[in-house]
Amino acid sequence: MLLIPSQCSEWRPVYRLLTALVQPRPIAWVSSLSSDGVANLAPFSFFNVVCAKPPTVVFCPMWSGPQALKKDTVKNIEETGEFVIQIVSGELAEKMNLTSCEVSAQVSEFDLAGLTRAESRCVKAPLVAEAKAFLECKLDRIIPVGEGSGAGCMILGEVLCIDIDESVMMEGDRVCGERLDPIGRLAGSDYCHTGETFSFERPTPEEVGRPGRS
Numbered sequence: 001m002l003l004i005p006s007q008c009s010e011w012r013p014v015y016r017l018l019t020a021l022v023q024p025r026p027i028a029w030v031s032s033l034s035s036d037g038v039a040n041l042a043p044f045s046f047f048n049v050v051c052a053k054p055p056t057v058v059f060c061p062m063w064s065g066p067q068a069l070k071k072d073t074v075k076n077i078e079e080t081g082e083f084v085i086q087i088v089s090g091e092l093a094e095k096m097n098l099t100s101c102e103v104s105a106q107v108s109e110f111d112l113a114g115l116t117r118a119e120s121r122c123v124k125a126p127l128v129a130e131a132k133a134f135l136e137c138k139l140d141r142i143i144p145v146g147e148g149s150g151a152g153c154m155i156l157g158e159v160l161c162i163d164i165d166e167s168v169m170m171e172g173d174r175v176c177g178e179r180l181d182p183i184g185r186l187a188g189s190d191y192c193h194t195g196e197t198f199s200f201e202r203p204t205p206e207e208v209g210r211p212g213r214s
Helices: 012-021 072-080 090-098 109-113
Strands: 028-033 039-044 047-052 055-059 082-087 133-145 152-164
Touching: 028 055, 028 072, 039 072, 039 109, 055 133, 072 082, 072 133, 072 152, 082 152, 090 109
Parallel strands: none
Antiparallel strands: 028 039, 028 082, 047 055, 055 152, 082 133, 133 152
């Protein structure tokens, strides 16, 4: 199959192929607070780490509906400059999916999904108390990408606090992936657990018979 995006009359076929190929994708379960105090919670699977100094993460909301409206998460972060990313463990998958429902801005997804709010350490946006790992962030910048339906933005946040439940920790400040059980997004409506894993040590230049960097 060959697809040239610039030759497509609309964006959905491109989206379907991109999300089918770029998988599994980690999920940012983002909590934010509106300027009038409504706690918002929504999942985004276009999410990753940018760098460690300063510690920075990025997630990418697409505009909503045919009118390409900003999602409540984006509006809240623009207004307050803060948000929290929860890592979604398998036991919270169904509740996470409930929070993907596009409800009124005056409805809190915490209440919709029966989740407990907890206070963050460094920001005003609340935590999902049932989650096992959190990244409390302040907004670094928002970068619009494209225009209209199918477009979106990149939201970069500096991580102010990394909060991890001790139940998923191992010796040496290492996280046990099996205990955390982070789920990933696949194509369409499919998700996955982290299943069988394997390891590689990065080879040295000597081992591959090539000169190293000067």
